[in-house]
Amino acid sequence: MAMINSEPEVTREYFLNLGPQHPSTHGVLRVLLKLDGEYIVEADPIIGYGHRGHEKMAENRTYKQFMPNPSRVDYLSGFIYNHGYVLAVEKLMGLEVPERAKYIRVICSELNRISSHLLWFGTFLMDLGAFTPFLYCFDDREVILDLLDSITGSRLTYCYCRIGGVAKDIDDQFIEGTLSFIKRLRSRWTDYHNLVTKNVIFIHRVKNIGLITKDIALKYGVTGPNLRGCGVPYDIRKAEPYEIYDELDFEIPVGEKGDIWDRYMVRLNEMEQSCRIIEQAIKKLPRGPIKASGVPVKIAPPKGEVYFPFESARGEAAFYIVSDGTEYPYRIRIRVPSFSNLQALIEVLPGTLVADTIAILGSIDIVVPEIDR
Amino acid sequence: MPLDSLKNSIEKKCPEAKVAESDHSKTGWYLDVAIPAEKIVDVTETMFDEMYYLEAITGLDFKDGFQVLYHFNKFKTKERIVVRITTEKGKKVPTISSVYSAALWHEREVHDFFGIEFEGSPDMRPLLMPEDADFHPLLKEFGKVNAYLRMDEIYGDDK
């Protein structure tokens, strides 16, 4: 599939770099396009501009020292990755976490998911040319960031979950703030639907474009809202429930065809489902300790390996940890959903127009630092 | 159990496979299949026919060889499988990109990090490393590491 041959021929087709610096590739991504006029003949995403070596770092740091890293892998769902890492280590050690900590972690994870989807919504529409929803979404997202800031201390990359629980307890201010935010977000749905979802120009830009079918999803390992857009109701929170997701009542929105419209509607509905989860979790929040008792100071899980998947905002992410009994992991492998989702574009993009490329790239919601790790 | 039919098809295609059941609550997968490196394409074809998707390909560096793990899963519950192959350093592994196109990038990444050659792959350019890099960073001999063990030190003696 290497397209750059050594002999230049005079052809109708030409190469265009959707270069590393581009306003709408979300991160430092380079897509080498072979174009025939405005139609794409071949697409080759080239990544690696942001490779930071997280997996090598993991072999030189203890489990506790590695804790800030997962947030920075995918900074938009940073809390979810932090949560997932802590859960993977707890599974390896066989630790039981108190109920209150579980509920707090789920509430914050779902808030993080909403904020990630809101940002996706704003940037996706900005790619399509509508500049205004971006600011409305950031206005909403500001509330979430302030809420999470008040208990965790950080706005974007979190290190709040600890092996055995959480670092600090939440207070009533946080709970009231969350409930009022959910009310405010629900009042925004009408705005978003009236101005965007029912807009004729928008509908013409997204319907029947960028079809990711079930076959492509199976071949490439596509997960998350991209998979649910083509009709497969697979969500790790329902398939392999962790924490308290099996005690909460929520649905998995699915699409039909797998075009951009379906993925868009799936994400919007997912935000509503996350609101439901948060409300139920707040209602059921028990009292109790927030950290497990008897957690050793030196975290040295027994020898073995664990593969722990969790549902990040973009799809199925997973931590695969091999432990050799010491406090330094032998190997940590981070499976990121955007890696597989982006690869699917190699098959989806040919035949589309350049303008559609931008829309499709925006709709699969990739975060390039996550791919590069 | 649906996994029994999978066990049978794997053992039919590859009699040398060592299929072991695994405790999901401890490790996260249900079946652990260890096969010799040459049979990986056959077993992968079985997985593809049974509608599994490739989650990840992981490389592991031990003193006495490499291990390459293929994590498979279905779009349903309770079906995660791990297929392991063990190779010596310097030997090549056949590519499965003819069956799963997802393997292209995963194999490129494993090659970048460990130097394992996947023969038959149409594209072995570096994925995450720069094009002119001549080192493989995740090898335990590269840079500073904490432990460099043999396989039986982690798995016990049964793998």
Added chain:
Amino acid sequence: MAGVMEHVLGNEVGRLIVGLIVVLIFSQLNALFLVWLERKVAGHIQLRIGPKEVGPFGLLQTIVDGLKLVGKELITPKRADKILFIIAPVLVFVPVLVPFIVLPFSKSLPLNDMNVGLLVIFSFSTINVLAILIGGWGSNNKYALLGAIRSVAQNIAYEIPLLLSVLSVVLMTKTLQMSKIVEAQSSYWFFLVQPIAALTYFICATAETNRAPFDIPEAESELVAGFHTEFSGMRFGLFFLAEYTNVFVVCAVATTLFLGGWTGPFGYSLGIPGIIWFLAKTYLLVFVIMWFRWTFPRLRFDQLISFSWKVLIPLALANLIITAGVIKLI
């Protein structure tokens, strides 16, 4: 002093020269004002305020930005066509100034009330497209070339329904002279009898000026910056100012043709001088065009072209035929 002024203004050539100077000053001030207006409108639609620091309400922000642009280095790409690269910004700005000579600001104010005023305006607005193409080609940049090609196709496609809708009005007034068109609307404004032509004209005008939702040629999120990717400093500034002046001209023409120019509603001027009516209506239309930009997403290029060829042209043609038929019968 007053005697000199009278002598100059009495003379035909003197009047022309003074008028040209006034037109230049007005068009520059207008462009600066429109940039400020756009940023304020954008800010308020997006739940923020826009510029407010520099000058009262941020009014001097544009001047300061212009000074910054003047101070920037003019970078020419290595293999760009030097002559074309230098001409393009100038060529895009000059034809936009010419229509100011014939715009009927008030009863006595069109600088040179030619009897082919409308024709002058539309023939000079097509040079705009030429300038964009020269700029895109001369930049030696694939993105700029793509942007320029798209702009040419878009302008050609939308020029036709524009002219057809204008023709409907001309059929009614039987003259191309701008002041006579305004006088013909002294009892009622034309958009009441030609709503389809008014709507078509307004849509095509937005497309002609490359404004959203038709701003494919300079699509910020797709082609970096479209045809003016490589222009830096004041060259970019000239493209930018030319676009806003073009918006003003197009809205002024819409006011003249459909909203009655300097006349008040149904002929009652309500004591307000004609020029205020004219400017108020024009700026209202400019505000609507700005409103479009911050509300709608962008159309894809082929959808844009097919919209023009398959919807607007038949509509404008039908309108023309009906107008011709009605005029013949009455």
